[in-house]
Amino acid sequence: GLLVAGALADRLVARAGARVIASLGFALLAAGLAFGATTSVTSGDLQAIAWIALSGLGLGLVLPATIDTALAAVSDESSGVSSGVLQALRMVGGVLGAAILGAIINSTYRDQLEHAVPAPLASSAHDSAVTGVEVANASGSQALLDAVRESFVSGMSLTLWVSAALMAAGAVLALVLRPRPSATHVTTEYGVWRRLRVGCQN
Numbered sequence: 001g002l003l004v005a006g007a008l009a010d011r012l013v014a015r016a017g018a019r020v021i022a023s024l025g026f027a028l029l030a031a032g033l034a035f036g037a038t039t040s041v042t043s044g045d046l047q048a049i050a051w052i053a054l055s056g057l058g059l060g061l062v063l064p065a066t067i068d069t070a071l072a073a074v075s076d077e078s079s080g081v082s083s084g085v086l087q088a089l090r091m092v093g094g095v096l097g098a099a100i101l102g103a104i105i106n107s108t109y110r111d112q113l114e115h116a117v118p119a120p121l122a123s124s125a126h127d128s129a130v131t132g133v134e135v136a137n138a139s140g141s142q143a144l145l146d147a148v149r150e151s152f153v154s155g156m157s158l159t160l161w162v163s164a165a166l167m168a169a170g171a172v173l174a175l176v177l178r179p180r181p182s183a184t185h186v187t188t189e190y191g192v193w194r195r196l197r198v199g200c201q202n
Contacts, residue, residue, distance in 0.1 A: 005060025
């Protein structure tokens with residue numbers, strides 16, 4: 001999905017505009033993540049392929065449209081600094097997103113596990129779902145294995161719902177917010193307006 005959308009993004013932006021394509025990309029991301037949030041322990045590979053591909057399609061539309069719009073909103077003299085700031089923000093956003101969403105999935109996993117199995121079993125699988133599966137297989141406890149799977153999927157679903165809501169908000173903001181023109185662009189427009197005004201007065 002990411003490769004297909006990335007190949008088409010520039011042509012779509014040229015026809016429909018960056019704001020429309022960015023909003024469409026965010027909407028596809030939200031739809032893909034929401035579809036992924038409906039995953040259960042009985043879901044097959046086809047559902048996983050579908051929601052990941054749909055999310056990739058949305059991401060492939062969002063990235064080129066938003067990055068080009070952000071860089072186009074600054075003057076040529078500031079483009080290098082702006083590009084560096086943009087990359088830094090993307091890195092910080094990725095780190096914060098992984099930390100926050102990781103905390104959500106871990107907290108949900110542990111809470112669900114503690115309610116599903118007795119305390120001794122829950123404490124042995126408390127660290128992570130991988131550890132829980134290993135402990136369940138080693139002890140031959142089908143109850144613990146089922147609880148670990150259900151708890152992990154619950155945490156993943158909540159994380160994907162939160163992500164889908166953020167992407168839906170991004171779709172709205174992409175349509176509502178208008179990028180500010182660069183200083184060079186403003187100066188040029190003002191110069192053209194002054195020359196036209198002087199010409200009319202003469």
